[in-house]
Amino acid sequence: MSARAGIVVTGTEVLAGRVRDRNGPWLADRLSELGIDLAHITICGDRPADVEAQLRFLTSEGVDLVVTSGGLGPTADDLTAEVVGRFQGRDSIVDEELERRIAAVVEPLLKRWRGLDQAAIEASARKQATIPAGADVLGPAGTAPGLVVPPADGRAGPTVLVLPGPPRELHATWHEAVASETFGAAVAGRSRYEHRMLRLIGIPESEIAETLRVGEERIDGLDTLEVTTCLRRGELEVAVRYEPPAEPAWEGLLALVRERHAPQLFSDDGTSVDEQVATLLRESGATVAVAESCTGGELAGRLSGPAGASAYFAGGIVAYADEAKTSLLDVDPALIARHGAVSPQVASAMAAGAVRRFGASAAVAVTGVAGPGGGTEEKPVGYVCFAARLADERELARDLVIPGERAEVRDRSTTLGMHVLRRLLLGAPAPT
Amino acid sequence: MSARAGIVVTGTEVLAGRVRDRNGPWLADRLSELGIDLAHITICGDRPADVEAQLRFLTSEGVDLVVTSGGLGPTADDLTAEVVGRFQGRDSIVDEELERRIAAVVEPLLKRWRGLDQAAIEASARKQATIPAGADVLGPAGTAPGLVVPPADGRAGPTVLVLPGPPRELHATWHEAVASETFGAAVAGRSRYEHRMLRLIGIPESEIAETLRVGEERIDGLDTLEVTTCLRRGELEVAVRYEPPAEPAWEGLLALVRERHAPQLFSDDGTSVDEQVATLLRESGATVAVAESCTGGELAGRLSGPAGASAYFAGGIVAYADEAKTSLLDVDPALIARHGAVSPQVASAMAAGAVRRFGASAAVAVTGVAGPGGGTEEKPVGYVCFAARLADERELARDLVIPGERAEVRDRSTTLGMHVLRRLLLGAPAPT
Numbered sequence: 001m002s003a004r005a006g007i008v009v010t011g012t013e014v015l016a017g018r019v020r021d022r023n024g025p026w027l028a029d030r031l032s033e034l035g036i037d038l039a040h041i042t043i044c045g046d047r048p049a050d051v052e053a054q055l056r057f058l059t060s061e062g063v064d065l066v067v068t069s070g071g072l073g074p075t076a077d078d079l080t081a082e083v084v085g086r087f088q089g090r091d092s093i094v095d096e097e098l099e100r101r102i103a104a105v106v107e108p109l110l111k112r113w114r115g116l117d118q119a120a121i122e123a124s125a126r127k128q129a130t131i132p133a134g135a136d137v138l139g140p141a142g143t144a145p146g147l148v149v150p151p152a153d154g155r156a157g158p159t160v161l162v163l164p165g166p167p168r169e170l171h172a173t174w175h176e177a178v179a180s181e182t183f184g185a186a187v188a189g190r191s192r193y194e195h196r197m198l199r200l201i202g203i204p205e206s207e208i209a210e211t212l213r214v215g216e217e218r219i220d221g222l223d224t225l226e227v228t229t230c231l232r233r234g235e236l237e238v239a240v241r242y243e244p245p246a247e248p249a250w251e252g253l254l255a256l257v258r259e260r261h262a263p264q265l266f267s268d269d270g271t272s273v274d275e276q277v278a279t280l281l282r283e284s285g286a287t288v289a290v291a292e293s294c295t296g297g298e299l300a301g302r303l304s305g306p307a308g309a310s311a312y313f314a315g316g317i318v319a320y321a322d323e324a325k326t327s328l329l330d331v332d333p334a335l336i337a338r339h340g341a342v343s344p345q346v347a348s349a350m351a352a353g354a355v356r357r358f359g360a361s362a363a364v365a366v367t368g369v370a371g372p373g374g375g376t377e378e379k380p381v382g383y384v385c386f387a388a389r390l391a392d393e394r395e396l397a398r399d400l401v402i403p404g405e406r407a408e409v410r411d412r413s414t415t416l417g418m419h420v421l422r423r424l425l426l427g428a429p430a431p432t
Numbered sequence: 433m434s435a436r437a438g439i440v441v442t443g444t445e446v447l448a449g450r451v452r453d454r455n456g457p458w459l460a461d462r463l464s465e466l467g468i469d470l471a472h473i474t475i476c477g478d479r480p481a482d483v484e485a486q487l488r489f490l491t492s493e494g495v496d497l498v499v500t501s502g503g504l505g506p507t508a509d510d511l512t513a514e515v516v517g518r519f520q521g522r523d524s525i526v527d528e529e530l531e532r533r534i535a536a537v538v539e540p541l542l543k544r545w546r547g548l549d550q551a552a553i554e555a556s557a558r559k560q561a562t563i564p565a566g567a568d569v570l571g572p573a574g575t576a577p578g579l580v581v582p583p584a585d586g587r588a589g590p591t592v593l594v595l596p597g598p599p600r601e602l603h604a605t606w607h608e609a610v611a612s613e614t615f616g617a618a619v620a621g622r623s624r625y626e627h628r629m630l631r632l633i634g635i636p637e638s639e640i641a642e643t644l645r646v647g648e649e650r651i652d653g654l655d656t657l658e659v660t661t662c663l664r665r666g667e668l669e670v671a672v673r674y675e676p677p678a679e680p681a682w683e684g685l686l687a688l689v690r691e692r693h694a695p696q697l698f699s700d701d702g703t704s705v706d707e708q709v710a711t712l713l714r715e716s717g718a719t720v721a722v723a724e725s726c727t728g729g730e731l732a733g734r735l736s737g738p739a740g741a742s743a744y745f746a747g748g749i750v751a752y753a754d755e756a757k758t759s760l761l762d763v764d765p766a767l768i769a770r771h772g773a774v775s776p777q778v779a780s781a782m783a784a785g786a787v788r789r790f791g792a793s794a795a796v797a798v799t800g801v802a803g804p805g806g807g808t809e810e811k812p813v814g815y816v817c818f819a820a821r822l823a824d825e826r827e828l829a830r831d832l833v834i835p836g837e838r839a840e841v842r843d844r845s846t847t848l849g850m851h852v853l854r855r856l857l858l859g860a861p862a863p864t
Contacts, residue, residue, distance in 0.1 A: 011660075011662065012658070012660040012671070013660050013661075013662035013664075013669065013671065015460060015470060015472075015473060016457075016460050016461070016464060016470070016660075016671065017456065017457025017458065017459075017460040017461050018457075018629075018662065018664070018669060018671055019662050019664050019669075020452070020457070024449065024475070025448075025449025025450075025452070026449065027449075028447060028448050028449040029448070029449050032448060038447060038448070038477075039476065039477075039479075039482055040447075040474060040475065040476050040482060040485075040486065041447060041474070041475040041476075042472060042473070042474045042475070043456070043472065043473040043474070043475075044471065044472050044473075045470075045471075045660075046660065047471075050471055050472060053472075053489075053493055054472065057485075057489040061485055073637060074637060074638050074641050075637065075640075075641040075644070075661055076641070076644070077659075077660060077661075116636075116638075116639065117639070117642045119642070120638050120639065120641060120642035120645075121638060123641075123642075123645075124638045124641065166663075168836065168837065168840075204548075205505065205506065205507065206506050206548070206552050206553065206556050207548065207549070207552065208507075209506050209507040209508070209552060209556065210549045210551070210552035210555075212507070212508070213552075213555075226444070227509075228443075228444040228445050228448070228450075228477075228478065228509060229445075229507060230443070230445035230450060230451050232445075232450070232451050237445070237450060237451075239444075239445065239448065239450055290729070290750070295733070296732055296733050296735075296736025296737065296741070296745070297722070297729035297730065297731070297732030297733035297734075297735075297736060297748055297750065298729065298730075298733040299729070300728055300729030300732075300750045301727070301728050301729035301730040301733050302729075303728075303729075304728025304729060304750070304752060305728065305839070305842075307803070307804050307805070307838055308805070309728070309752075310752060310753075310806075313728070313752050314752060314753050314756060315749070315750045315751050315752040315753055315756040315760070316729055316748075316749075316750035316752075317747070317748075317749055317750070317760070318722070318729065318732045318736070318747045318748035318749070318750070319747050320736060320741075320742060320745050320746060320747040320748075321742075321746050321747055321790070323791070324746060324747040324790060327789070328747070328749070328760070328789065357759070357760065358753075358756060359755070371739070372739050373739070373740070374742075404600070405600070406739055407737070410737075
């Protein structure tokens with residue numbers, strides 16, 4: 001029986017969807033690594049009554065640990081520390097030593113701004129130094145400290161880990177919290193889990209559902225694996241979690257997926273296509289360039305995203321207008337006139353142009369109709385052509401119609417572009 | 433008193449952070465537009481007991497409406513319809529007419545795949561046609577129907593709106609649901625809200641906190657405004673929600689922010705900097721090109737994102753390697769040697785090169801140290817230089833150190849690039 005946890009994300013801006021919550025997913029990963037079973041993530045606004053209701057709910061669900069994110073800022077609507085303290089039966093006190101530390105943190109930041117109000121700064125520091133009596137103080141990594149708040153003596157219920165909302169501050173205080181005794185005590189006696197991830201491209205979810213049904217007959221203990229599948233950016237992810245004794249069942253499932261979906265399975269070690277492409281480029285010493293139209297720079301952005309990308313990423317040309325395809329990628333205007341700017345022929349010429357213009361050992365090109373306008377009967381919205389090419393002129397091409405709205409077509413096109421490049425670097429055929 | 437609602441997002445892949453939830457925020461916006469007060473969003477995995485616990489929690493919080501997202505797929509872990517039916521005291525039945533409609537939807541999709549298992553398809557259709565007796569059926573927009581499930585006769589509690597997880601299907605079924613009588617009955621007697629959004633650049637949150645403190649003294653009824661502030665992609669957003677009688681208080685707050693933060697306030701009508709730049713370009717008939725280094729294509733991606741971008745977006749050059757800056761943007765190698773690739777001088781030369789190479793009427797350039805490597809004492813990680821330039825050589829420049837990790841530096845650099853371009857197009861000075 002592993003420890004159970006809940007996550008409480010506070011902030012009207014998150015609840016209202018005006019800002020995306022990055023902390024819930026990040027904390028879910030960390031809890032999972034520790035073998036702590038995450039039961040619920042709850043999101044509410046800045047109303048103390050709603051935060052308290054969620055703490056009550058998670059307590060009633062018997063979780064051992066609650067992690068809160070946000071509501072530690074300097075503004076009047078930042079109330080998490082106060083609400084958690086009250087819920088745990090602890091008074092609020094001003095930690096003056098902490099107040100001094102916060103002031104010291106703010107000091108250098110002030111230099112970045114002009115004409116700040118000194119009273120505002122001091123009021124903020126004092127507010128952020130007001131914490132539940134007896135709580136462990138973490139950080140502050142920024143200006144807001146994290147807090148480990150166990151129930152007051154003689155009370156039952158989960159320990160509440162109060163973390164700041166800004167991701168960098170949350171990450172830093174989390175790692176400090178995990179090292180603390182109070183945290184360890186709260187989640188003592190947890191069991192360990194193994195995590196595996198399979199990634200496939202070019203396969204519908206129903207096919208994996210059928211493979212799992214087949215597996216139930218063929219594989220002993222398949223039901224001891226927690227298997228979840230999801231479609232993500234055009235790829236199918238199959239995540240598997242299990243306790244160590246179920247290893248043989250996992251191996252049986254892996255063998256079955258390899259048997260039934262070999263051409264579609266591109267990752268069974270947790271690596272993403274982005275990581276695989278980065279590794280292939282780094283290890284081969286190849287450099288890569290991008291020539292893109294409908295993806296508008298997103299494919300270059302994805303290739304240049306990883307730290308260290310400058311070792312292999314030469315650059316890219318976003319040839320949105322036809323003149324740019326001609327003047328910057330040397331695409332023959334006659335070719336565009338004959339086949340259209342969205343055609344396998346032009347994609348191939350764009351890739352060749354990118355190899356030449358950047359002096360790169362490889363290039364990937366994409367041209368398509370992202371929509372909402374520009375579709376025709378022959379080339380509807382979502383029709384996208386890919387070409388990946390090596391300096392020695394070996395080439396891999398693919399064209400298809402991608403369903404979805406403009407943003408989805410662009411996003412899935414970047415994913416497919418990565419896969420076409422990966423297959424070329426591996427010397428494999430194009431993805432289906 | 434407005435109707436209150438809760439959102440239940442199901443899916444182990446969402447809970448585990450492997451897939452980002454887009455539906456919670458989208459539903460939050462729709463509820464807000466209807467003046468329905470969203471109290472909680474809760475996320476859980478595919479364990480029926482956890483889904484049920486969340487339904488119990490929201491019911492105990494007295495919400496009038498619960499909207500669920502996900503768990504209607506063809507796989508065995510898709511259990512939402514069954515759990516909600518049981519919670520509302522309704523039996524599960526197979527709706528055979530619905531089963532036929534789902535089969536008809538699947539038919540054309542099958543053509544996209546090879547060698548599908550017919551039994552898998554039929555099992556999926558039957559599962560997705562199994563619904564709570566007496567529920568209203570919505571769609572299906574894809575293969576999964578939406579459901580409006582009121583409590584069984586004689587029971588109290590919220591009506592549960594069960595929607596499919598894929599965003600496009602969720603959007604379609606939502607609009608159908610809102611038109612239904614059952615939905616209207618559940619949220620009858622709601623009050624209307626006004627929504628306003630202020631966006632500022634180059635200002636810390638504590639300054640707005642102070643302005644709100646000043647406002648409390650100066651503005652009657654400021655406390656009738658629900659004000660939330662959040663930092664987002666380097667911008668500060670101030671969201672304000674109020675019932676119509678509080679309009680004068682909103683006007684007072686707007687006047688105060690204009691008075692205290694005029695140079696930083698760039699939007700008071702809800703428009704984003706991306707929308708403002710798109711409008712400025714569309715209305716002026718200008719075309720724009722991008723020359724970028726550390727942002728690796730993300731700035732071009734952002735400019736080309738909006739539908740209709742092809743009217744003004746000429747293209748971009750991602751000059752990651754210095755040779756690319758020279759060969760594709762005509763940056764003098766001596767300039768790079770003298771000032772370094774990350775310098776205001778090179779940024780300016782890159783912008784000039786982009787204007788010339790694309791024959792554009794404007795260009796924006798960014799070069800910087802995204803990190804984690806490459807920082808020096810003089811030019812640390814996060815040091816970024818911007819230049820925006822018109823064909824007539826008018827230019828706006830800005831350089832600063834952006835805090836954060838590689839991804840944040842890249843992301844905030846795209847935001848600042850948009851602002852430098854905006855100021856240039858407006859003939860305003862560079863953002864602070």
